Amino acid sequence: MVKAIVGANWGDEGKGKITDLLAESSDVVIRFQGGANAGHTIINDYGRFALHILPSGTFYPHVTNVIGNGVALDVKKLVAELKSITDQGVPQPNLIVSERCQLLLPYHVLQDSYEEERLAGKAFGSTKSGIAPFYSDKYAKIGVQVCDLFDEPRLRERLEHALGIKNVLFEHLYHKPPLELDALMEELLALREDLRPFVGDAVGFVHDALAQNKTILLEGQLGSMKDPDLGIVPMTTSSHTLAGYGCVGAAIPPTAIQDVICVTKAYSSCVGSQTEPFVSEVTGEAGDELRRRGGDRGEFGATTGRPRRVGWFDCVATKYGCRIQGATQVAVTCLDVLGYLDEIPVCVGYEIDGQVTDVFPTTPALLRAKPVFETLPGWKCDIRGETDYRKLPQAVKDYVDFIESRVGAPVTIVSTGPKRHEIAMRG
Numbered sequence: 001m002v003k004a005i006v007g008a009n010w011g012d013e014g015k016g017k018i019t020d021l022l023a024e025s026s027d028v029v030i031r032f033q034g035g036a037n038a039g040h041t042i043i044n045d046y047g048r049f050a051l052h053i054l055p056s057g058t059f060y061p062h063v064t065n066v067i068g069n070g071v072a073l074d075v076k077k078l079v080a081e082l083k084s085i086t087d088q089g090v091p092q093p094n095l096i097v098s099e100r101c102q103l104l105l106p107y108h109v110l111q112d113s114y115e116e117e118r119l120a121g122k123a124f125g126s127t128k129s130g131i132a133p134f135y136s137d138k139y140a141k142i143g144v145q146v147c148d149l150f151d152e153p154r155l156r157e158r159l160e161h162a163l164g165i166k167n168v169l170f171e172h173l174y175h176k177p178p179l180e181l182d183a184l185m186e187e188l189l190a191l192r193e194d195l196r197p198f199v200g201d202a203v204g205f206v207h208d209a210l211a212q213n214k215t216i217l218l219e220g221q222l223g224s225m226k227d228p229d230l231g232i233v234p235m236t237t238s239s240h241t242l243a244g245y246g247c248v249g250a251a252i253p254p255t256a257i258q259d260v261i262c263v264t265k266a267y268s269s270c271v272g273s274q275t276e277p278f279v280s281e282v283t284g285e286a287g288d289e290l291r292r293r294g295g296d297r298g299e300f301g302a303t304t305g306r307p308r309r310v311g312w313f314d315c316v317a318t319k320y321g322c323r324i325q326g327a328t329q330v331a332v333t334c335l336d337v338l339g340y341l342d343e344i345p346v347c348v349g350y351e352i353d354g355q356v357t358d359v360f361p362t363t364p365a366l367l368r369a370k371p372v373f374e375t376l377p378g379w380k381c382d383i384r385g386e387t388d389y390r391k392l393p394q395a396v397k398d399y400v401d402f403i404e405s406r407v408g409a410p411v412t413i414v415s416t417g418p419k420r421h422e423i424a425m426r427g
Protein backbone atom coordinates (compact mmCIF):
# COMPACT_ATOMS: atom_id res chain seq x y z
CA MET A 1 0.00 0.00 0.00
CA VAL A 2 1.51 3.29 -1.09
CA LYS A 3 0.48 6.69 0.27
CA ALA A 4 1.87 9.92 -1.12
CA ILE A 5 2.19 12.99 1.09
CA VAL A 6 2.47 16.03 -1.11
CA GLY A 7 2.02 19.80 -1.02
CA ALA A 8 -1.12 21.49 -2.37
CA ASN A 9 0.46 24.92 -2.69
CA TRP A 10 3.90 26.55 -2.75
CA GLY A 11 5.61 24.16 -0.33
CA ASP A 12 6.18 24.52 3.42
CA GLU A 13 2.67 23.25 4.08
CA GLY A 14 3.79 21.05 6.97
CA LYS A 15 4.38 17.84 4.98
CA GLY A 16 7.32 16.89 7.21
CA LYS A 17 5.15 16.83 10.29
CA ILE A 18 2.43 14.77 8.60
CA THR A 19 5.02 12.33 7.16
CA ASP A 20 6.73 12.00 10.54
CA LEU A 21 3.36 11.24 12.10
CA LEU A 22 2.28 8.69 9.47
CA ALA A 23 5.74 7.11 9.41
CA GLU A 24 4.98 5.79 12.90
CA SER A 25 2.69 3.20 11.29
CA SER A 26 4.64 2.71 8.06
CA ASP A 27 7.55 0.55 6.93
CA VAL A 28 9.23 2.64 4.25
CA VAL A 29 9.53 6.39 3.56
CA ILE A 30 10.82 7.49 0.17
CA ARG A 31 11.99 10.87 -1.09
CA PHE A 32 11.34 10.83 -4.84
CA GLN A 33 12.21 14.31 -6.16
CA GLY A 34 13.98 17.55 -5.34
CA GLY A 35 17.14 17.94 -3.36
CA ALA A 36 18.37 19.71 -0.28
CA ASN A 37 16.87 23.00 -1.45
CA ALA A 38 13.92 23.00 0.94
CA GLY A 39 13.41 21.66 4.40
CA HIS A 40 10.93 19.74 6.44
CA THR A 41 10.62 20.81 10.04
CA ILE A 42 10.11 17.98 12.48
CA ILE A 43 9.70 18.38 16.22
CA ASN A 44 9.82 15.18 18.25
CA ASP A 45 11.28 13.73 21.45
CA TYR A 46 14.84 14.15 20.14
CA GLY A 47 14.40 17.88 19.46
CA ARG A 48 13.67 20.19 16.54
CA PHE A 49 15.11 19.23 13.16
CA ALA A 50 15.07 20.76 9.71
CA LEU A 51 15.63 17.81 7.37
CA HIS A 52 16.72 18.78 3.89
CA ILE A 53 17.62 15.54 2.19
CA LEU A 54 16.91 12.72 4.63
CA PRO A 55 13.39 11.28 4.43
CA SER A 56 11.09 12.14 7.32
CA GLY A 57 11.00 8.53 8.58
CA THR A 58 14.56 9.06 9.80
CA PHE A 59 13.60 9.13 13.48
CA TYR A 60 12.01 5.69 13.58
CA PRO A 61 14.21 2.61 13.90
CA HIS A 62 11.52 0.44 12.27
CA VAL A 63 11.37 2.55 9.09
CA THR A 64 13.59 2.06 6.04
CA ASN A 65 14.24 5.42 4.44
CA VAL A 66 14.94 5.54 0.75
CA ILE A 67 16.48 8.31 -1.34
CA GLY A 68 14.95 7.45 -4.69
CA ASN A 69 16.41 7.83 -8.15
CA GLY A 70 14.42 11.03 -8.77
CA VAL A 71 16.28 12.98 -6.08
CA ALA A 72 19.13 15.43 -6.71
CA LEU A 73 21.68 13.92 -4.33
CA ASP A 74 24.18 16.31 -2.78
CA VAL A 75 26.37 13.75 -1.01
CA LYS A 76 28.19 16.35 1.05
CA LYS A 77 24.92 17.66 2.44
CA LEU A 78 23.62 14.15 3.08
CA VAL A 79 26.74 13.21 5.05
CA ALA A 80 26.58 16.47 7.05
CA GLU A 81 22.89 15.95 7.82
CA LEU A 82 23.47 12.36 8.98
CA LYS A 83 26.25 13.58 11.25
CA SER A 84 24.20 16.43 12.64
CA ILE A 85 21.27 14.21 13.64
CA THR A 86 23.45 11.49 15.15
CA ASP A 87 25.35 14.20 17.06
CA GLN A 88 21.97 15.19 18.54
CA GLY A 89 21.41 11.67 19.85
CA VAL A 90 19.28 10.20 17.04
CA PRO A 91 20.29 6.60 16.21
CA GLN A 92 21.79 6.09 12.73
CA PRO A 93 18.74 5.78 10.42
CA ASN A 94 18.08 2.83 8.14
CA LEU A 95 18.85 4.38 4.80
CA ILE A 96 19.06 3.16 1.22
CA VAL A 97 20.39 5.51 -1.43
CA SER A 98 19.38 4.36 -4.88
CA GLU A 99 22.36 3.41 -7.02
CA ARG A 100 20.46 5.06 -9.89
CA CYS A 101 20.21 8.39 -8.12
CA GLN A 102 22.17 11.18 -9.81
CA LEU A 103 24.73 13.34 -8.07
CA LEU A 104 24.33 17.01 -7.49
CA LEU A 105 27.94 18.08 -8.02
CA PRO A 106 29.87 21.09 -6.74
CA TYR A 107 29.76 22.65 -10.21
CA HIS A 108 25.95 22.62 -10.18
CA VAL A 109 26.04 24.81 -7.08
CA LEU A 110 28.59 27.13 -8.73
CA GLN A 111 26.58 27.33 -11.93
CA ASP A 112 23.45 28.20 -9.97
CA SER A 113 25.12 31.16 -8.25
CA TYR A 114 26.85 32.33 -11.42
CA GLU A 115 23.52 32.29 -13.23
CA GLU A 116 21.77 34.22 -10.45
CA GLU A 117 24.61 36.74 -10.58
CA ARG A 118 24.25 37.04 -14.36
CA LEU A 119 20.47 37.51 -14.14
CA ALA A 120 20.87 40.03 -11.32
CA GLY A 121 17.45 41.61 -10.61
CA LYS A 122 15.67 39.25 -13.03
CA ALA A 123 16.50 36.10 -11.08
CA PHE A 124 13.73 33.74 -9.95
CA GLY A 125 14.94 33.54 -6.37
CA SER A 126 16.84 30.27 -6.65
CA THR A 127 18.17 28.83 -3.41
CA LYS A 128 21.51 28.48 -5.26
CA SER A 129 21.78 24.86 -4.28
CA GLY A 130 22.35 23.70 -7.84
CA ILE A 131 18.93 22.16 -8.47
CA ALA A 132 18.18 23.72 -11.88
CA PRO A 133 21.63 22.96 -13.39
CA PHE A 134 21.42 19.43 -11.91
CA TYR A 135 18.10 18.60 -13.58
CA SER A 136 19.17 20.32 -16.82
CA ASP A 137 22.22 18.05 -16.93
CA LYS A 138 20.13 15.00 -16.13
CA TYR A 139 17.87 15.60 -19.10
CA ALA A 140 20.83 16.60 -21.28
CA LYS A 141 22.21 13.16 -20.32
CA ILE A 142 25.47 14.47 -18.91
CA GLY A 143 24.61 13.60 -15.29
CA VAL A 144 26.52 11.18 -13.08
CA GLN A 145 24.73 8.35 -11.27
CA VAL A 146 25.70 7.02 -7.83
CA CYS A 147 26.70 3.71 -9.48
CA ASP A 148 29.26 5.57 -11.61
CA LEU A 149 31.20 6.39 -8.44
CA PHE A 150 32.10 2.71 -8.19
CA ASP A 151 33.55 2.47 -11.68
CA GLU A 152 36.47 4.91 -11.75
CA PRO A 153 37.32 4.86 -15.47
CA ARG A 154 33.67 5.42 -16.30
CA LEU A 155 33.37 8.19 -13.70
CA ARG A 156 36.41 9.97 -15.17
CA GLU A 157 34.99 9.66 -18.68
CA ARG A 158 31.54 10.96 -17.65
CA LEU A 159 33.04 13.91 -15.80
CA GLU A 160 35.46 14.73 -18.59
CA HIS A 161 32.55 14.92 -21.01
CA ALA A 162 30.47 17.08 -18.66
CA LEU A 163 33.36 19.42 -17.84
CA GLY A 164 34.04 19.97 -21.54
CA ILE A 165 30.59 21.55 -21.76
CA LYS A 166 30.63 23.26 -18.34
CA ASN A 167 33.96 24.94 -18.89
CA VAL A 168 32.77 26.67 -22.05
CA LEU A 169 29.92 28.14 -20.01
CA PHE A 170 32.05 28.94 -16.98
CA GLU A 171 34.82 30.67 -18.89
CA HIS A 172 32.94 32.38 -21.69
CA LEU A 173 29.46 33.10 -20.33
CA TYR A 174 30.22 33.64 -16.66
CA HIS A 175 33.92 34.63 -16.94
CA LYS A 176 34.90 32.32 -14.08
CA PRO A 177 37.78 29.88 -13.65
CA PRO A 178 37.46 26.49 -15.39
CA LEU A 179 36.85 23.29 -13.41
CA GLU A 180 39.61 20.76 -12.88
CA LEU A 181 38.93 17.11 -13.48
CA ASP A 182 41.57 15.67 -11.12
CA ALA A 183 40.46 17.77 -8.15
CA LEU A 184 36.84 16.81 -8.75
CA MET A 185 37.69 13.11 -9.05
CA GLU A 186 39.56 13.23 -5.76
CA GLU A 187 36.70 14.97 -3.98
CA LEU A 188 34.12 12.51 -5.30
CA LEU A 189 36.14 9.43 -4.47
CA ALA A 190 36.47 10.62 -0.88
CA LEU A 191 32.71 11.26 -0.64
CA ARG A 192 32.06 7.84 -2.16
CA GLU A 193 33.43 6.20 0.96
CA ASP A 194 30.93 8.07 3.16
CA LEU A 195 28.12 7.05 0.85
CA ARG A 196 29.14 3.42 0.31
CA PRO A 197 27.31 1.89 3.33
CA PHE A 198 23.96 3.22 2.13
CA VAL A 199 24.06 2.54 -1.60
CA GLY A 200 21.72 -0.16 -2.82
CA ASP A 201 19.18 -1.47 -5.29
CA ALA A 202 16.25 0.73 -4.29
CA VAL A 203 14.11 -0.50 -7.20
CA GLY A 204 14.42 -4.11 -6.05
CA PHE A 205 13.86 -3.10 -2.43
CA VAL A 206 10.68 -1.15 -3.19
CA HIS A 207 9.19 -3.91 -5.34
CA ASP A 208 9.95 -6.54 -2.69
CA ALA A 209 8.35 -4.29 -0.07
CA LEU A 210 5.23 -3.99 -2.25
CA ALA A 211 5.09 -7.76 -2.71
CA GLN A 212 5.23 -8.11 1.09
CA ASN A 213 2.33 -5.66 1.51
CA LYS A 214 4.43 -3.13 3.36
CA THR A 215 3.18 0.39 3.89
CA ILE A 216 5.20 2.85 1.86
CA LEU A 217 5.07 6.64 2.15
CA LEU A 218 6.16 8.85 -0.70
CA GLU A 219 7.34 12.15 0.69
CA GLY A 220 6.96 15.11 -1.63
CA GLN A 221 9.03 18.26 -1.49
CA LEU A 222 7.61 21.73 -2.27
CA GLY A 223 4.07 21.76 -3.73
CA SER A 224 1.80 21.81 -6.79
CA MET A 225 2.51 25.45 -7.71
CA LYS A 226 6.21 24.63 -8.08
CA ASP A 227 5.74 21.83 -10.61
CA PRO A 228 7.64 22.62 -13.82
CA ASP A 229 4.73 21.47 -16.02
CA LEU A 230 1.57 22.31 -14.13
CA GLY A 231 2.80 24.96 -11.68
CA ILE A 232 3.38 28.69 -12.06
CA VAL A 233 5.84 28.49 -14.94
CA PRO A 234 8.66 29.58 -14.86
CA MET A 235 8.68 30.36 -11.12
CA THR A 236 8.81 26.67 -10.39
CA THR A 237 11.39 24.23 -9.19
CA SER A 238 13.09 21.87 -11.64
CA SER A 239 11.70 18.53 -10.50
CA HIS A 240 8.09 17.37 -10.54
CA THR A 241 6.41 18.03 -7.22
CA LEU A 242 3.36 15.88 -8.00
CA ALA A 243 2.45 12.52 -6.50
CA GLY A 244 2.37 11.09 -10.01
CA TYR A 245 6.10 11.62 -10.29
CA GLY A 246 6.55 9.19 -7.41
CA CYS A 247 6.05 6.46 -10.01
CA VAL A 248 9.23 7.59 -11.73
CA GLY A 249 11.32 9.06 -8.92
CA ALA A 250 10.67 6.16 -6.55
CA ALA A 251 10.08 3.44 -9.16
CA ILE A 252 6.57 2.73 -7.84
CA PRO A 253 4.02 1.24 -10.27
CA PRO A 254 1.29 3.83 -11.03
CA THR A 255 -1.40 1.43 -9.89
CA ALA A 256 0.18 1.04 -6.45
CA ILE A 257 -0.50 4.58 -5.18
CA GLN A 258 -3.81 4.25 -3.39
CA ASP A 259 -3.84 7.34 -1.27
CA VAL A 260 -2.70 10.89 -1.98
CA ILE A 261 -2.68 13.09 1.10
CA CYS A 262 -2.49 16.69 0.01
CA VAL A 263 -1.19 19.01 2.71
CA THR A 264 -2.18 22.67 2.90
CA LYS A 265 -1.83 25.33 5.56
CA ALA A 266 -4.93 27.08 6.88
CA TYR A 267 -3.49 30.23 5.30
CA SER A 268 -0.96 30.63 2.46
CA SER A 269 2.80 31.04 2.45
CA CYS A 270 5.22 31.28 -0.44
CA VAL A 271 8.97 31.45 -0.70
CA GLY A 272 10.61 32.73 -3.82
CA SER A 273 11.05 36.07 -5.46
CA GLN A 274 8.80 39.09 -5.01
CA THR A 275 7.93 38.96 -8.70
CA GLU A 276 6.12 35.65 -8.35
CA PRO A 277 2.33 36.03 -8.56
CA PHE A 278 0.80 35.38 -5.13
CA VAL A 279 -2.82 36.48 -5.43
CA SER A 280 -4.05 36.15 -1.84
CA GLU A 281 -0.97 37.82 -0.32
CA VAL A 282 -1.33 39.89 2.85
CA THR A 283 1.21 42.67 3.12
CA GLY A 284 1.82 45.50 5.59
CA GLU A 285 1.17 45.12 9.29
CA ALA A 286 -1.44 42.37 8.88
CA GLY A 287 1.10 40.37 6.84
CA ASP A 288 3.88 40.95 9.37
CA GLU A 289 1.65 39.71 12.16
CA LEU A 290 0.63 36.55 10.27
CA ARG A 291 4.29 35.89 9.37
CA ARG A 292 5.37 36.36 12.99
CA ARG A 293 2.67 34.03 14.31
CA GLY A 294 2.92 31.43 11.51
CA GLY A 295 4.49 27.96 11.67
CA ASP A 296 6.36 27.08 14.82
CA ARG A 297 8.76 30.04 14.79
CA GLY A 298 7.29 32.45 12.29
CA GLU A 299 7.24 31.94 8.54
CA PHE A 300 10.91 31.77 7.62
CA GLY A 301 12.35 29.16 5.23
CA ALA A 302 13.58 25.96 6.96
CA THR A 303 16.63 25.78 4.65
CA THR A 304 17.17 29.35 3.55
CA GLY A 305 15.94 31.36 6.57
CA ARG A 306 14.29 33.70 4.04
CA PRO A 307 11.07 35.39 5.23
CA ARG A 308 8.14 33.73 3.52
CA ARG A 309 5.45 35.82 1.89
CA VAL A 310 2.13 35.10 3.58
CA GLY A 311 -1.48 35.28 2.45
CA TRP A 312 -5.00 34.18 3.29
CA PHE A 313 -6.17 30.71 2.33
CA ASP A 314 -6.50 30.52 -1.44
CA CYS A 315 -9.35 28.24 -2.53
CA VAL A 316 -8.60 28.70 -6.24
CA ALA A 317 -4.94 27.70 -6.02
CA THR A 318 -5.58 24.92 -3.49
CA LYS A 319 -8.42 23.36 -5.48
CA TYR A 320 -6.17 23.25 -8.53
CA GLY A 321 -3.25 22.08 -6.40
CA CYS A 322 -5.31 19.19 -4.98
CA ARG A 323 -6.66 18.31 -8.42
CA ILE A 324 -3.25 17.98 -10.09
CA GLN A 325 -1.96 15.97 -7.15
CA GLY A 326 -4.98 13.65 -7.39
CA ALA A 327 -5.80 14.23 -3.70
CA THR A 328 -7.82 11.52 -1.98
CA GLN A 329 -7.64 13.40 1.33
CA VAL A 330 -6.51 16.78 2.57
CA ALA A 331 -4.56 17.65 5.72
CA VAL A 332 -4.98 21.25 6.94
CA THR A 333 -2.09 22.40 9.12
CA CYS A 334 -1.41 25.47 11.28
CA LEU A 335 -5.07 26.06 12.16
CA ASP A 336 -3.90 27.12 15.63
CA VAL A 337 -2.07 30.09 14.08
CA LEU A 338 -5.34 31.84 13.10
CA GLY A 339 -6.75 32.03 16.67
CA TYR A 340 -5.89 35.77 17.03
CA LEU A 341 -8.19 36.95 14.25
CA ASP A 342 -11.73 38.39 14.72
CA GLU A 343 -12.55 37.40 11.20
CA ILE A 344 -10.62 35.50 8.56
CA PRO A 345 -10.60 36.44 4.88
CA VAL A 346 -10.52 33.52 2.43
CA CYS A 347 -9.76 33.96 -1.24
CA VAL A 348 -12.64 32.32 -3.15
CA GLY A 349 -12.07 33.64 -6.65
CA TYR A 350 -9.74 35.56 -8.93
CA GLU A 351 -10.87 38.61 -10.84
CA ILE A 352 -9.13 38.63 -14.21
CA ASP A 353 -9.94 41.36 -16.74
CA GLY A 354 -13.26 42.08 -14.99
CA GLN A 355 -14.38 38.40 -14.82
CA VAL A 356 -14.42 36.38 -11.61
CA THR A 357 -13.27 32.77 -11.87
CA ASP A 358 -12.44 29.92 -9.56
CA VAL A 359 -10.34 28.17 -12.21
CA PHE A 360 -6.60 28.54 -11.64
CA PRO A 361 -5.20 30.23 -14.74
CA THR A 362 -1.92 30.07 -16.65
CA THR A 363 0.83 32.50 -15.68
CA PRO A 364 0.05 35.47 -17.99
CA ALA A 365 -3.54 35.64 -16.65
CA LEU A 366 -2.42 34.86 -13.10
CA LEU A 367 -0.21 37.94 -13.19
CA ARG A 368 -3.36 40.04 -13.80
CA ALA A 369 -5.51 38.28 -11.18
CA LYS A 370 -6.90 40.13 -8.16
CA PRO A 371 -8.26 38.25 -5.15
CA VAL A 372 -11.96 38.03 -4.34
CA PHE A 373 -12.34 37.46 -0.61
CA GLU A 374 -15.12 36.12 1.56
CA THR A 375 -14.82 36.64 5.29
CA LEU A 376 -15.43 33.91 7.85
CA PRO A 377 -15.77 34.41 11.60
CA GLY A 378 -12.67 33.80 13.69
CA TRP A 379 -12.67 31.71 16.87
CA LYS A 380 -10.58 34.00 19.06
CA CYS A 381 -9.09 31.32 21.25
CA ASP A 382 -6.07 29.08 21.49
CA ILE A 383 -6.68 25.62 20.02
CA ARG A 384 -3.02 24.60 20.09
CA GLY A 385 -2.55 20.92 20.79
CA GLU A 386 -6.25 19.94 20.61
CA THR A 387 -6.45 16.31 19.49
CA ASP A 388 -10.21 15.77 19.64
CA TYR A 389 -11.89 17.23 16.58
CA ARG A 390 -15.28 17.31 18.33
CA LYS A 391 -13.92 19.64 21.00
CA LEU A 392 -12.79 22.31 18.54
CA PRO A 393 -14.87 25.52 18.54
CA GLN A 394 -17.74 25.58 16.02
CA ALA A 395 -16.06 28.44 14.11
CA VAL A 396 -12.99 26.22 13.51
CA LYS A 397 -15.18 23.40 12.22
CA ASP A 398 -17.07 25.87 10.00
CA TYR A 399 -13.75 27.11 8.62
CA VAL A 400 -12.65 23.54 7.85
CA ASP A 401 -16.07 22.74 6.29
CA PHE A 402 -15.73 25.83 4.12
CA ILE A 403 -12.28 24.82 2.91
CA GLU A 404 -13.48 21.30 2.21
CA SER A 405 -16.46 22.57 0.18
CA ARG A 406 -14.07 24.59 -2.01
CA VAL A 407 -11.07 22.33 -2.57
CA GLY A 408 -12.83 19.25 -3.87
CA ALA A 409 -11.41 16.57 -1.55
CA PRO A 410 -12.26 15.55 2.03
CA VAL A 411 -10.33 17.19 4.86
CA THR A 412 -9.47 14.28 7.14
CA ILE A 413 -6.54 15.60 9.18
CA VAL A 414 -6.34 18.87 11.05
CA SER A 415 -3.06 19.94 12.62
CA THR A 416 -3.27 22.11 15.72
CA GLY A 417 0.39 22.63 16.51
CA PRO A 418 3.88 21.84 15.25
CA LYS A 419 4.54 18.84 17.50
CA ARG A 420 4.08 15.27 16.34
CA HIS A 421 0.87 14.50 18.21
CA GLU A 422 -0.77 17.93 17.99
CA ILE A 423 -3.26 16.66 15.49
CA ALA A 424 -7.00 15.99 15.31
CA MET A 425 -8.45 13.38 12.98
CA ARG A 426 -11.75 14.47 11.48
CA GLY A 427 -14.03 11.43 11.56
Ligand code: GDP
Pocket residue numbers: 007011012013014015016017038039040041042043222294295296297302333334335336337415416417418419
Ligand atom coordinates in the same frame (compact mmCIF):
# COMPACT_ATOMS: atom_id res chain seq x y z
P1 GDP B 1 7.21 21.17 4.80
O1 GDP B 1 8.36 21.53 3.94
O2 GDP B 1 5.94 21.05 4.04
O3 GDP B 1 7.48 19.99 5.67
O4 GDP B 1 6.98 22.41 5.78
P2 GDP B 1 8.01 23.22 6.69
O5 GDP B 1 8.52 22.35 7.73
O6 GDP B 1 8.99 23.95 5.85
O7 GDP B 1 7.07 24.37 7.25
C1 GDP B 1 6.00 24.12 8.05
C2 GDP B 1 6.15 24.96 9.32
O8 GDP B 1 4.95 24.88 10.04
C3 GDP B 1 7.22 24.42 10.25
O9 GDP B 1 7.75 25.48 10.99
C4 GDP B 1 6.42 23.47 11.17
O10 GDP B 1 7.04 23.25 12.43
C5 GDP B 1 5.16 24.23 11.31
N1 GDP B 1 3.93 23.48 11.55
C6 GDP B 1 3.50 22.33 10.96
N2 GDP B 1 2.26 22.03 11.38
C7 GDP B 1 1.90 23.03 12.24
C8 GDP B 1 0.73 23.32 12.98
O11 GDP B 1 -0.27 22.63 12.93
N3 GDP B 1 0.74 24.46 13.75
C9 GDP B 1 1.81 25.29 13.82
N4 GDP B 1 1.73 26.38 14.59
N5 GDP B 1 2.94 25.06 13.12
C10 GDP B 1 2.97 23.95 12.34
